Amino acid sequence: MGILEVKGVNKRFGGLQALGDVNLSVKQNTVHAIIGPNGAGKSTLLNCLVGKLMPDSGSVMFDGQSVLGRKPHEINQMGISRVFQTPEIFADLSVLENVMIPCFARRDGAFRLHAYETVGSERDIRGQAEHMLEDVNMADKRHMHAGSLSRGDKRRLEMAMCLVQEPKLLLLDEPTAGMARADTNNTIDLLKEIKAKRDITMCIIEHDMHVVFSLAERITVLAQGTPLVEETPENIKGHPKVREAYLGEAQV
Template identity: 70%
Template sequence: MGILQVQNVNKSFGGLKALNNVNLDIAEGAVHAIIGPNGAGKSTLLNCFVGRLRPDTGTVKFNGRSLLGLTPHEINQVGVARVFQTPEIFSDLTLLENVMIPALAVRDGAFRINAWGRVDSQATVRDRAEALLADVGLADKRHAQAGNLSRGDKRRLELSMCLVQQPKLVLLDEPTAGMSRADTNNTIDLLARMSKEHGVTKIIIEHDMHVVFSLAERVTVFAQGHPIVEGTPDEIRGDPRVQEAYLGGTHA
């Protein structure tokens, strides 16, 4: 039984069936990629995992516990963190402040509780934030304003904001979108290192096959709201159904 189990999930927007009977089982510690043409429902699925959207039917279980009906904050508290398609950072704050906020997380009057059931002190969080910024190569810029960063640096900042929460499952929606080849390769290295050192389970939505084949152990291919093929990168590479899905879609 995987760390995340999705069963019979359906989601429609008006007459559009964005998710059509989705079943998915994500193994603990795995790097699992979800690929597929534009509009296949990948982001919609991730939004169902983090409480931004509620499926019309079906179940989503994390460590055996249903995530449906929990608020995004509650889902975050049980150990699920996400990096969205569009970076969500606080432009006017410094990098260090940006990384400290999710760890301190005074939201809805609730403090973030660490793995030992205690509230971390600000000094502890600061140390962790500084270490993570160094880890992603942003130590020099920690007192700079986040809004002035390059796109690649913003992505790196977001990854630190995600990891500072010490999540068990990280959801990444196109983590290298809009990056230069050099930044993409740096991010691949960073994500690979993260898997080894932090041991977190990752679900990565990605259009860049170089990223997918460099990182993923399992790949699920979506088309029109439904997973059509799942396997190792080698198994899905060259699968005619996958090529057909892309040719039939709107992906450029």
């Protein structure tokens, strides 16, 4: 039994079968990658996991509970955090405030009318956030405006915001999309570092094979809305079905 169990998920958009009978099992404390060519349904699948889309049929169980029909914030409170393709941060707030907000969300839940305290008096939350920023080497930038950070730092900040919640499952949607090689390698190192420091399950959707093969322990290949194979990276490389999916016609 994995921490995330997807069973028989279907999703249609009009005449397009975006997901057809998807089964997926992500084991606890592993890095699981989902790859596939453009239009394979990777993002649709991810959106079904976080409550942005509702599948037409099937079940998605996380940690023994169904996530279907729940709102994104409820799913996050269950322990799933998400990193976006382009970093989604609070650009108008300071770096420290960006990390404090998830700390509040974790302590106080989805809503609390805490208007009688001041941010300054919340020393625990501030301590947690500062500690997290040290962890990702951003402590010196904590008073900067988050919107003025470099793209790499925005990605780093977004990861910090997700990690400070200590999620059971971290979903990453093409974390290196549009990055230069050096930035990509930095992100790989950051993710390896994160994995080494704590028990965390990661599910990565990625185009870049370099990233996938340096991080993943299990790989699921998705094509035309259906999983083709689920294997270890070593076995994926020469797999004929994978070649077929990526290169079109099978080589004779």
